[in-house]
Amino acid sequence: QLQLQESGPGLVKPLETLSLTCTVSGGSISTSSYYWGWIRQPPGKGLEWIGSIYYSGSIYYNPSLKNRVTISVDTSKNQFSLKLNSVTAADTAVYFCARHDRWGTVGFDSWGQGTLVTVSS
Amino acid sequence: DIQMTQSPSSLSASVGDRVTITCRASQSISSYLNWYQQKSGKAPKLLIYAASSLQSGVPSRFSGSGSGTDYTLTISSLQPEDFATYYCQHSYSFPYTFGQGTKLDIK
Secondary structure, eight states, X not given: OOEEEEESOSEEOTTSOEEEEEEEESSOTTOTTEEEEEXXXXXXXXXXXXXXXXXXXXXXXXXXXXXXXXXXXXXXXXXXXXXXXXXXXXXXXXXXXXXXXXXXXXXXEEEOOOEXXXXXX | OOOEEEEOSEEEEOTTOXXXXXXXXXXXXXXXXXXEXXXXXXXXXXXXXXXXXXXXXXXXXXXXXEETTEEEEEESSOOGGGOSEEEEEEOSSSSOEEOOOEEEEEO
């Protein structure tokens, strides 16, 4: 059974860089059928797609965050990562990693439990 | 970007009721429309993909329909475990976007 698990600091100072890793178990991140994505949810608010990466390195970002975000993949560790720089309080959110098919026909079918990141000094 | 608008934003209903939530896209998304259920403190759960396909393990009281820009999620007979927030999401093209959510609570 596929499992995704987010990890990283729960507290980040303003203007610093938020860094999270998603570890995939029970399946290979190098599958040809799926992209691996990040989604966030500010407290009490809705869901925002941040970006997605394919195992070969093809990446799509949300234009609203594109100048601050970097997503990378490490196939040897079966992990993918998120970096968001110059964070502010508006970046405080629960960050989820999730899988979606490469053709857009299935949606996000497997999710991590989410990790709360608070931006505060 | 394609904007997704859900209605209503909140809904009160009783166990056994039939409930419908709608989602409208700002342009045609050709049935690349997915529905999720989210309970408090949990990750979203995929219910319906490609507008009308039921995800494995999801009860058959959930159904989806629609085409073009307009889509609906229907719960045929509400169960106590169905009270949650529901989101639509398009996967027609990047950037993917979600609706603002519909909170379903007990009347």
